[in-house]
Amino acid sequence: MYVAVKGGDAAIENSQTLLAEERRGDKRVPELTLDQIKNQLSLSVDRVMAEGSLYDRDLAALAIKQARGDIVEAIFLLRAYRTTLPRFGNTVPVDTGKMQIRRRISATFKDLPGGQILGPSFDYTHRLLDFSLAKNSNAPLAKEASEDVLAEMPRVTELLNDEGLIEKEIDDNEQEPFDVTRNSLKFPASREARLQNLARGDEGFLLALAYSTQRGWGKTHPFAGEIRMGEVGVEIIPEELGFPIEVGEITVTECQMVNQFKGSATIPAQFTRGYGLTFGHNERKAMSMGILDRSLRSKELGEAVNAPAQDEEFVLSHSCNVEASGFVQHLKLPHYVDFQSELVTVRALRKASAFSEKNEDSTDSKNVEAAE
Amino acid sequence: MKAISGERKRTSRLKEKTLDGYNFAYLDDQTKRMIRRATLKAVAIPGYQVPFGSREMPLPFGWGTGGIQVTASIIGIDDTLKVIDQGADDTTNAVNIRRFFAKTAGVETTENTSDASIIQTRHRIPEVKLKSDQIIVYQVPIPEPLRWIEPREEETRKMHALTEYGVMHVGLYENIAHFGKVTTSYDYPVQVNDHYVMSPSPIPKFDNPKMDKMPALQLFGAGREKRIYAVPPYTKVKSLDFDDHPFEIESWSECCALCGSSSSFLDEVITDDKGSRMFVCSDSNFCADRRAKGHKGPGLPRKFEIKDVE
Amino acid sequence: MALLQESIDHIPLETGFDDPIYESQIVFRKILKVMSEPGTIKKIKNKLSAPAPMMRATAAICLTLMDFQTKVWLDLPQDSEVSKYLKFHTGLKLVEHSSEADFVVFFTAPAELPPLNLGTDDNPETAATVIIQTQSLDDIGKLKLTGPGIKKSRFLNAENIPASLWDHRVKANSLFPKGIDIILTSDKKLSALPRTTKLKMLKTIKG
Numbered sequence: 086m087y088v089a090v091k092g093g094d095a096a097i098e099n100s101q102t103l104l105a106e107e108r109r110g111d112k113r114v115p116e117l118t119l120d121q122i123k124n125q126l127s128l129s130v131d132r133v134m135a136e137g138s139l140y141d142r143d144l145a146a147l148a149i150k151q152a153r154g155d156i157v158e159a160i161f162l163l164r165a166y167r168t169t170l171p172r173f174g175n176t177v178p179v180d181t182g183k184m185q186i187r188r189r190i191s192a193t194f195k196d197l198p199g200g201q202i203l204g205p206s207f208d209y210t211h212r213l214l215d216f217s218l219a220k221n222s223n224a225p226l227a228k229e230a231s232e233d234v235l236a237e238m239p240r241v242t243e244l245l246n247d248e249g250l251i252e253k254e255i256d257d258n259e260q261e262p263f264d265v266t267r268n269s270l271k272f273p274a275s276r277e278a279r280l281q282n283l284a285r286g287d288e289g290f291l292l293a294l295a296y297s298t299q300r301g302w303g304k305t306h307p308f309a310g311e312i313r314m315g316e317v318g319v320e321i322i323p324e325e326l327g328f329p330i331e332v333g334e335i336t337v338t339e340c341q342m343v344n345q346f347k348g349s350a351t352i353p354a355q356f357t358r359g360y361g362l363t364f365g366h367n368e369r370k371a372m373s374m375g376i377l378d379r380s381l382r383s384k385e386l387g388e389a390v391n392a393p394a395q396d397e398e399f400v401l402s403h404s405c406n407v408e409a410s411g412f413v414q415h416l417k418l419p420h421y422v423d424f425q426s427e428l429v430t431v432r433a434l435r436k437a438s439a440f441s442e443k444n445e446d447s448t449d450s451k452n453v454e455a456a457e
Numbered sequence: 458m459k460a461i462s463g464e465r466k467r468t469s470r471l472k473e474k475t476l477d478g479y480n481f482a483y484l485d486d487q488t489k490r491m492i493r494r495a496t497l498k499a500v501a502i503p504g505y506q507v508p509f510g511s512r513e514m515p516l517p518f519g520w521g522t523g524g525i526q527v528t529a530s531i532i533g534i535d536d537t538l539k540v541i542d543q544g545a546d547d548t549t550n551a552v553n554i555r556r557f558f559a560k561t562a563g564v565e566t567t568e569n570t571s572d573a574s575i576i577q578t579r580h581r582i583p584e585v586k587l588k589s590d591q592i593i594v595y596q597v598p599i600p601e602p603l604r605w606i607e608p609r610e611e612e613t614r615k616m617h618a619l620t621e622y623g624v625m626h627v628g629l630y631e632n633i634a635h636f637g638k639v640t641t642s643y644d645y646p647v648q649v650n651d652h653y654v655m656s657p658s659p660i661p662k663f664d665n666p667k668m669d670k671m672p673a674l675q676l677f678g679a680g681r682e683k684r685i686y687a688v689p690p691y692t693k694v695k696s697l698d699f700d701d702h703p704f705e706i707e708s709w710s711e712c713c714a715l716c717g718s719s720s721s722f723l724d725e726v727i728t729d730d731k732g733s734r735m736f737v738c739s740d741s742n743f744c745a746d747r748r749a750k751g752h753k754g755p756g757l758p759r760k761f762e763i764k765d766v767e
Numbered sequence: 768m769a770l771l772q773e774s775i776d777h778i779p780l781e782t783g784f785d786d787p788i789y790e791s792q793i794v795f796r797k798i799l800k801v802m803s804e805p806g807t808i809k810k811i812k813n814k815l816s817a818p819a820p821m822m823r824a825t826a827a828i829c830l831t832l833m834d835f836q837t838k839v840w841l842d843l844p845q846d847s848e849v850s851k852y853l854k855f856h857t858g859l860k861l862v863e864h865s866s867e868a869d870f871v872v873f874f875t876a877p878a879e880l881p882p883l884n885l886g887t888d889d890n891p892e893t894a895a896t897v898i899i900q901t902q903s904l905d906d907i908g909k910l911k912l913t914g915p916g917i918k919k920s921r922f923l924n925a926e927n928i929p930a931s932l933w934d935h936r937v938k939a940n941s942l943f944p945k946g947i948d949i950i951l952t953s954d955k956k957l958s959a960l961p962r963t964t965k966l967k968m969l970k971t972i973k974g
Contacts, residue, residue, distance in 0.1 A: 093549075093552055094556065097552065161517070167513070168512040168513045168514075169479070171485065266510075267491075268508075269684070270683075398609055398611060407513060407517075408518045408681045410517065411519040411520060415517065415518075418542070418550050419542060420543075422544060422580045422581055422643070422660075422724065423659050425722075426663070427642050430640050430707075434637075434638075481789075481792075487834060490834055490836075494837070495892070497802050498892040498948070500916075500961065501802060501961035501963065502891050502961075503915045503963065505892065505944060531796065531799065533789070533796065590800075618944075653944075674799070689916035690916055690918075693915075
């Protein structure tokens, strides 16, 4: 009815044209190609794939371009596309033991079978702006290693397992795993539901919560048992064949956190685990996930639960940035009916209290008069 | 891997009308079946929040994804859809959702409440009494009426299971003790069929009485919170209250400046920087209808013309 | 090749929906109508052909609501024509015990109910939906229905349903919100009795 709120098709369309124009920016500057995004903003692509729950570098690059580099918006675009895809079947769990390793480090042992492999990492860069990148850089090619990387790199946790020093991971492949993308989460959640939720959870949220446990809000004293990054094969078992065939290869980052545990009357002291796994190369996310997976086991392990990062319902209900972003920003939508309701109520309350104050005033003055 | 079964052969009657490359009403049939099963259970257990595998939609969570998923699962090509936000058909969000269904389902849309077979709404129930065979779909942000008392789903689920609603009454009573009356003005909790306490969605409490024994089917979708619930037609819906503090609704001393209605929910519009204001119907279709029938209000301040900008 | 031959054998002669997305929406709305207004009778108009003893309304409901996510129990052998038909058209999971099923289908109305999933107090929606075929279905009868979805009362006649079955239903629904929701079918007709509907057997026919 009023110009201010009468949107209509035309207004929406105009807004979208304007958005497209802003996205393109100055037309004298060459347009970004998806190949450029895929290759040169590869960590953005990795994050969008991980939180978008869809391993497709091309689509992730497209989403980043369409979202003008807004990563959370790109994640949303990919998620909304993902839900329309038919499901052909489930993959066999990936075997990170057979990963083609590009990076593998352990903070628990100085040396170990397979060695420490630094790989591509920001870790020991001096964070000095490299002004040579402002021009076209000629990045030197890295030298090839003199030794081959082990084809099957043993996991640090397996080495501890030999001595019985760390809890055993239960291999329970019998039941079909819970699927957080198809079912509403129930509490208490199963471990697989929790890990799925964390794997697609917002990196910033996970990071902040993991950090909070390190600062003492729910104590975890993790050791980064191992972080590895590289390529793993993805297999499915077609019903008509009955054996696995490889359908593709994905890059993943895996983090195994090792935590102390006092043990109990029935269990001798041993280390416990926290597990993190993400699509692409993202150690910050994988490590945060490993810490949180462990801190969310507090209840199960009989530890006091008193910090946000230990509270399963709190963490899992608020980890999704597509949900969070939508709900926070929905406050932009008109609320004038509800606000009108509140106005009516607040005015009525004020009127009532003004009335009683006035009455009190007059009683007071009467009292004064009486006293006089 | 499962072989694709007999389903998904042709969609002849639908494909003519809808967007290329997308399913009829956006959702795939598998998802619709899941939502349909949840909806039937919601209808069978009035007021109970049925968990469902809510999907990401191409609109943000919090912007009506629950209502959209419910509508997408029930709508067919013979339906006529009305979408309102704040009671009005022409708010940007309502226009946008209507556009979405026009594009993906090719259905007819209407602004006329009585012509609609499905009405999707955010924050209002139309002023015109809804009829049998109509379906009203509410967009719900927080489906859990106990959330403000107990944020934990693990706990509230138990409270519903035991119909342990004492805390809710205590909460309302504290309100009375403090302010002399219940100050909840929207999303005012109701009890359905003398059993489940339910959130009516953030409609003003003015609309609560319309829910009671409504001849139309009422469906509620909360996308982000992944819940669907329902009130079948002719079902008792009672706003929580106390014998000494009965439930009451908002009232205005003014009437609608445009159509003169004194029985509808009014929006307040500020007309200048001196705080002058006027009141107009929040239900744009109801107001237009009355004006078409010759009803007139006191009118707008002179400088405040109605512009129908397209 | 043997594999291929076997899968051809599994293709039933009877047809499902001609236009699945379009038709299942229409059937769903009829189910929604009868479930939300218990005792109302709706008729399906689809051209599908179902193997005996499955009635057309039963087939339409099954094709509309079932898929690989639903566990179904039938009062027929697992290798019956009906089982093959439903498996082919919906991909449903047939289960051995009625208590595991989301949907239980009785092609012949039983005198008593087998063990069924009644749901739990905190998740009553997990309870079974029970589909029962009857000889005829009319809105004039000795069954008086009251409850949500019903303005005052409705009347129903469901032929060939043993009176003992209604007693079993009362027992199953005695601990609301737990309970079972029944869909009745007869040829092309369908009606429903969700767990909230109260039944009273009258001495005379009304409607």
